[in-house]
Amino acid sequence: MYQTFSLKRIDLLLKIYFVENQNYEIYLWSILTLIFMFFKGEGTAQLITLIVGIVYATRFFKIFAYSSNGTHYLMIPATQVEKLITVFLLNTFYFFLMIIITSVIGNFIGTILRNLIYGISTPFSFQFFFPYSKLNSDFDITYLLKNFGVFATSQAIFTLGSLYFKRNSIAKTLLTLMMISILFGMIEYTVFKVTMGSLLSALNQYDGFQMAWDEIIFPKGMIFVWKIIGYLLIPFCWIVSYFRLTEKEIK
Amino acid sequence: MIDIKNLEFNYSHSSHLFKNLNLSLFAGHIHGLLGKNGEGKSTLLKMISGLVFPLKGEISVMNVEPRKRHPEMLQEIFFLPEELPPVNLSMENYEKVYAPFYPHFSSEQFHQYLTEFEMESAKTQMNQLSYGQKKKFFIAFGLAANTSLVLLDEPTNGLDIPSKAQFRKMAALAIEENRCIIISTHQVRDLDSLIDSIVIMNGHEIVFNEFTENITKKLLFKVSNQKEEKEEVLYAEENLRGTYQVVENKTGEESRLDIELLFNAVLQNQQRIKEIFSNQPNNFK
Numbered sequence: 001m002y003q004t005f006s007l008k009r010i011d012l013l014l015k016i017y018f019v020e021n022q023n024y025e026i027y028l029w030s031i032l033t034l035i036f037m038f039f040k041g042e043g044t045a046q047l048i049t050l051i052v053g054i055v056y057a058t059r060f061f062k063i064f065a066y067s068s069n070g071t072h073y074l075m076i077p078a079t080q081v082e083k084l085i086t087v088f089l090l091n092t093f094y095f096f097l098m099i100i101i102t103s104v105i106g107n108f109i110g111t112i113l114r115n116l117i118y119g120i121s122t123p124f125s126f127q128f129f130f131p132y133s134k135l136n137s138d139f140d141i142t143y144l145l146k147n148f149g150v151f152a153t154s155q156a157i158f159t160l161g162s163l164y165f166k167r168n169s170i171a172k173t174l175l176t177l178m179m180i181s182i183l184f185g186m187i188e189y190t191v192f193k194v195t196m197g198s199l200l201s202a203l204n205q206y207d208g209f210q211m212a213w214d215e216i217i218f219p220k221g222m223i224f225v226w227k228i229i230g231y232l233l234i235p236f237c238w239i240v241s242y243f244r245l246t247e248k249e250i251k
Numbered sequence: 252m253i254d255i256k257n258l259e260f261n262y263s264h265s266s267h268l269f270k271n272l273n274l275s276l277f278a279g280h281i282h283g284l285l286g287k288n289g290e291g292k293s294t295l296l297k298m299i300s301g302l303v304f305p306l307k308g309e310i311s312v313m314n315v316e317p318r319k320r321h322p323e324m325l326q327e328i329f330f331l332p333e334e335l336p337p338v339n340l341s342m343e344n345y346e347k348v349y350a351p352f353y354p355h356f357s358s359e360q361f362h363q364y365l366t367e368f369e370m371e372s373a374k375t376q377m378n379q380l381s382y383g384q385k386k387k388f389f390i391a392f393g394l395a396a397n398t399s400l401v402l403l404d405e406p407t408n409g410l411d412i413p414s415k416a417q418f419r420k421m422a423a424l425a426i427e428e429n430r431c432i433i434i435s436t437h438q439v440r441d442l443d444s445l446i447d448s449i450v451i452m453n454g455h456e457i458v459f460n461e462f463t464e465n466i467t468k469k470l471l472f473k474v475s476n477q478k479e480e481k482e483e484v485l486y487a488e489e490n491l492r493g494t495y496q497v498v499e500n501k502t503g504e505e506s507r508l509d510i511e512l513l514f515n516a517v518l519q520n521q522q523r524i525k526e527i528f529s530n531q532p533n534n535f536k
Binding site: 006009012015016019020021066067068069071072074075076077078079080082246247249250251 | 301302320321322328330332336337340353
C-alpha cells in the first residue's frame with residue numbers, strides 16, 4: 001500500500017526550498033520592506049503583490065525549462081500532490097503572509113522616519129490593502145480577504161501557465177489570458193448584437209464597463225454565477241496543474 | 252527487478268525509437284548498457300525511472316509502473332543523468348535536505364566516498380564545483396543512498412583517470428544481492444572488470460543481453476600474430492601487438508573479456524553471435 005500523502009515529505013520539500021533559496025528570500029523581502037517604507041495604501045500594495053507574486057509563482061516550475069533541473073525535481077521521492085501543495089503553500093499563503101509582514105514593518109519604519117525627519121507625529125495605522133477612501137478608517141479584514149482572493153486566483157493561473165509554457169511563461173500566460181478575453185468579448189458582442197441590435201446602442205444606453213454588471217442586462221443570479229466561477233478558478237487551475245505535473249515528461 | 256515487455260516509444264510521429272523492445276534485468280548485478288550515440292540508452296534509463304512514458308508496452312520496476320512515480324519507488328531509485336543540475340547549495344546542505352528522502356542513506360558511507368574521491372570540503376558550494384567534481388559528488392550520494400536501483404548515465408564522463416578507477420572500485424563494492432546497478436555508456440573501456448552483465452543496443456533494439464561468465468564460455472578473446480584459417484573469426488582488429496580477435500569458444504579455453512571487442516563483434520556479426528548464444532539456455536532476448 002502506498003502512502004499517497006505525507007506531511008513529513010511536505011516539510012522536507014519546504015526545507016529544500018528555504019535552504020536552496022535563502023539568499024533570494026533575504027534579498028526579496030528586504031527590498032520589499034524598503035519599498036513599503038515609501039509607499040502605502042491600496043494601489044501600490046496591490047500592484048506590488050500581484051506583479052512580484054506572479055514572478056514568484058512562476059519561479060517554481062521554471063525548472064522544467066532545463067531537462068537536468070526537471071529530472072532532479074521529478075526524481076525527489078514525493079508525490080505530485082505533495083510537490084504541488086508545497087508550491088501552493090509557498091506562492092500563495094507564505095508569499096501573502098510575507099507581503100503583509102514586510103508591508104507592516106516597512107510602513108512602520110517609514111512612518112517613524114517621516115515623523116523624525118519632518119518633525120510630525122503621524123500615527124502608524126494598518127492601511128495595507130485599504131481603498132484610498134478608507135485610508136483613515138479602522139482595520140477591516142474584508143479588504144484583506146478580497147485582495148487575497150484576487151491574489152490567489154492570479155497565482156493559480158500563473159502557476160498553471162508556468163507548467164504549460166517552458167520559457168517566458170509570464171508573457172505567454174498573459175497572451176493566453178488576452179486571447180480568452182477577446183473570445184469573451186466576442187461572445188459579449190454577439191449577445192449585445194442579438195439582444196440590443198448593436199454594441200454601440202448598448203454602450204449609449206448604459207454606462208460603459210458598468211453595463212456588464214447591470215442587472216437589466218444580466219440578472220442578479222448571473223452575477224452570482226460569475227462570482228462563483230471566479231472562486232472556482234482557483235481550485236480548477238490547481239487541479240489542472242496537478243494533472244499537468246503528473247503527466248510531465250523529461251524528453 | 253526490471254521487466255520491459257513489448258515497449259514502443261518515439262519522439263516524433265515519423266520514426267520509432269523503440270519498437271517491441273523486451274528486456275529483463277536482475278538484482279545483484281551491475282549491468283552495462285552499451286550502444287552507439289543516439290541508440291536510446293538515456294531514453295531507456297529515463298523510462299525505467301519514470302521520466303518518460305512509453306507509448307505502448309509495459310515497464311515494471313520493482314513490481315511498480317514507473318510512470319506513477321510513487322515516492323516509495325522513487326526512494327529506491329537513484330538516477331544520475333549525464334547532464335547534471337545546477338544546485339545552489341553547499342555539499343553539506345545538499346546532504347542535509349536531500350538525504351532524509353532516502354531511508355537507507357548512510358552519512359558515514361557518503362563521507363567515506365567523498366574522501367575517496369578527494370572531496371573533503373563539505374562547505375564548498377556545489378555551483379563552484381567542476382563538472383567532474385559534481386559528478387563525483389552525485390556518484391557518492393547515489394551510492395550512499397543505498398537504493399535498490401542505481402541508474403548511471405555516462406558516469407565516467409568528465410572523471411579524471413584516478414577517479415574512474417575509484418568509481419569502479421566503489422561501484423563494485425556497492426553491489427549487493429538485492430541491489431541493481433545499470434550503467435549506460437559508450438565509453439566501454441571504462442567499465443572493464445566492473446560489469447557482470449552486458450546489454451548492447453543497436454538499431455534501437457536490444458541485440459545482446461548476457462552475463463559476462465556466459466560470454467567467456469561462448470566466446471574467446473585473443474591476440475594472434477597470424478590470421479586464423481581454421482576458425483571463424485567473428486571480429487578482428489589490427490593492433491601494434493598483433494591482431495585482436497573474437498572467435499567462438501569451442502575448446503572451453505579461458506580468456507579475458509574485452510568489452511570493446513565484444514561490442515564491435517556484436518555490431519559487426521550480430522546474427523552469428525545470436526546463433527552462438529542461442530545454442531544453450533541463457534537470458535538472451
